[in-house]
Amino acid sequence: MLSIKEVNENSEKLSLVGQDITEFNIAPKDAHLIKHLDLSYNQLQNIDGIRKFVGLRELVLDNNNLSDHEFRLPLLPFLNTLSLNKNRYLLILCPVLSSFFVQDFYIV
Numbered sequence: 001m002l003s004i005k006e007v008n009e010n011s012e013k014l015s016l017v018g019q020d021i022t023e024f025n026i027a028p029k030d031a032h033l034i035k036h037l038d039l040s041y042n043q044l045q046n047i048d049g050i051r052k053f054v055g056l057r058e059l060v061l062d063n064n065n066l067s068d069h070e071f072r073l074p075l076l077p078f079l080n081t082l083s084l085n086k087n088r089y090l091l092i093l094c095p096v097l098s099s100f101f102v103q104d105f106y107i108v
Helices: 048-052
Strands: 013-015 036-038 058-060 081-083 099-101
Touching: none
Parallel strands: 013 036, 036 058, 058 081, 081 099
Antiparallel strands: none
């Protein structure tokens, strides 16, 4: 089971690449300090815990199992880069971003 206790105060990055995570519904108490979150190469189907990462500037969710039925991006006021390469979706609704990367759509 995934467990994040706290984030090093000097670190603005959290990488949980390739951890076979299926749901991201937890957040460390210092989640607001994270500016870059990489959850690539997991089995994510939902990202409910993302809403606590209010300071995010970059969110990488490549190579997961996210679909428009499960993918709901909460308001993240500082987010300027969202990468969703190699997921499963029909429709993506999200705030205006300075960078938005999506390739290899899988229509389900």
